Amino acid sequence: MRKTLNTYIFKEIPPPFLVGMCTFTFVLLMGRFLKLAEMVVEKGVPFADVLWMVIYLLPSFWLFTIPMALLLAILLAFGRLSGDSEITAMKSCGISLYGMLPPPMIFSLFACAACLWVTVYAVPWGNSSFKKLLIEVAQASAGVVIKEKVFNDAFPGMVIYAETFTQKGQTMSGIVIHDERDPKEPATIFAKSGALLADPQAHSIEFHLNNGSIHRSTETGSYRMVDFQEYNLRVSLAKPGGNQNKSEEEMTLEELIHPPAGRYKPKELLSMQLEYHSRLALPFACFVFTLLAMPLGIQNRRSGKAAGFSLSIGVLLLYYVALSAFKALGERQLLSPVAACWAPNLLFLILGAYLFHKTANEQPLPLTEGFARLGAFIKSRFARKGAR
Structure with missing residues (x-):
């Protein structure tokens, strides 16, 4: 029973x-x-x-x-x-x-x-x-990670803002990029226009920026500003399989x-x-x-x-x-x-x-x-x- x-x-x-x-x-x-x-x-x-x-x-x-x-x-x-x-x-x-x-x-x-x-x-x-x-x-279509009128933080150490973004030509305007990949010399980049280009072979994305300026500060308190007509900014993506790039959610219990x-x-x-x-x-x-x-x-x-x-x-x-x-x-x-x-x-x-x-x-x-x-x-x- x-x-x-x-x-x-x-x-x-x-x-x-x-x-x-x-x-x-x-x-x-x-x-x-x-x-x-x-x-x-x-x-x-x-x-x-x-x-x-x-x-x-x-x-x-x-x-x-x-x-x-x-x-x-x-x-x-x-x-x-x-x-x-x-x-x-x-x-x-x-x-x-x-x-x-x-x-x-x-x-x-x-x-x-x-x-x-x-x-x-x-x-x-x-x-x-x-x-x-x-x-x-992202390597096949760089614009996947970019959304207009939004502060995008998909890239480690960077925040990217674009006033407008055209998916067809991967073009942008009203660009602001804050780059903290080098904590000792953070930089803020302003550009009127630009375009994205993916480089799958190098596991990177390149920003082709036009008519802007780079504002950079150092630990000593100094400040530098550089104007440019054309500037290329390369952003490396994490290579698949690299343990050094694993987040906590990706780690096994043994790795944690x-x-x-x-x-x-x-x-x-x-x-x-x-x-x-x-x-x-x-x-x-x-x-x-x-x-x-x-x-x-x-x-x-x-x-x-x-x-x-x-x-x-x-x-x-x-x-x-x-x-x-x-x-x-x-x-x-x-x-x-x-x-x-x-x-x-x-x-x-x-x-x-x-x-x-x-x-x-x-x-x-x-x-x-x-x-x-x-x-x-x-x-x-x-x-x-x-x-x-």
């Missing part, structure tokens, strides 16, 4: 989990969709390249959507079981809430394993492949925890440690969300799927607000990277264990009790007004 019951509960979880994965992934992808669509419509980037960019972005989304979808799935699954009085029937047969815990925990184990695979292998591969493809696209000595500044090393521990903390949030979602789903039995979805969004917002807050404390070195990244899991684990214990003992949760009192108060107020 127990095996049949565990299988029955387990089968309730995959359908809403898949729906949650598709929904949350689509919502996150919508933030990038407009920019990707613009690359096809305005910049002339081949649709196949944009499709590959979407594929490369998916792993970084899955790192978040797997725990999110698991929370939603267990909320809806246990909300359905409770709403149909199946939880009550199980309890009448002597099965406590602790006895119902193995099926969702087993599913969360699979979700955690999938999330670990994503963070160890898929995220570095996806981010590095996305950057490599973006460089190739054992970076080459002397290559990175202390602030960069701190960011790498935070990235390392946050990648490990997110998969284990699957277990935390499971423990938290079961009691919330049971207490939410009569509110339907829409309320279950809203409740999951509320819990996720609280979790990611806590995640961002503790990460900020870690960046300011008020907490160690381990404490900053794992503290949200610990806090929500304590909350989940408390709610689980209350529900297992058939005690109302403080949250639902508070909402019930608020609803009764509002109802009584409207009843008094109606009586008058």
Whole structure:
């Protein structure tokens, strides 16, 4: 009987989990969709390249959507079981809430394993492949990274502004370029017009500027200005496969925890440690969300799927607000990277264990009790007004 019951509960979880994965992934992808669509419509980037960019972005989304979808799935699954009085029937047969815990925990184990695979292998591969493809696209069409009337910072150490930009001829006007690639002598370049020329062989882009001036300052406080009629500014793009150009999101866990000595500044090393521990903390949030979602789903039995979805969004917002807050404390070195990244899991684990214990003992949760009192108060107020 127990095996049949565990299988029955387990089968309730995959359908809403898949729906949650598709929904949350689509919502996150919508933030990038407009920019990707613009690359096809305005910049002339081949649709196949944009499709590959979407594929490369998916792993970084899955790192978040797997725990999110698991929370939603267990909320809806246990909300359905409770709403149909199946939880009550199980309890009448002597099965406590602790006895119902193995099926969702087993599913969360699979979700955690999938999330670990994503963070160890898929995220570095996806981010590095996305950057490599973006460089190739930029080499084929230099204007992909330039947008008129916008301060473009796509090139490391540079900010580029163009009043107008013509995609067909790759020409610009009203150009301002702030170049900080040499921190000792930053320069600001003004030009009335110019054009872009990609050089795929040299992995670079060249700005052909006309009728302008170069303003350069030094550490000693001196200032120089040079007027020009024609000036060529070459910008080197990162060569694919170069480890020295990898960002934190592109690095593997091994590269994050054992970076080459002397290559990175202390602030960069701190960011790498935070990235390392946050990648490990997110998969284990699957277990935390499971423990938290079961009691919330049971207490939410009569509110339907829409309320279950809203409740999951509320819990996720609280979790990611806590995640961002503790990460900020870690960046300011008020907490160690381990404490900053794992503290949200610990806090929500304590909350989940408390709610689980209350529900297992058939005690109302403080949250639902508070909402019930608020609803009764509002109802009584409207009843008094109606009586008058």
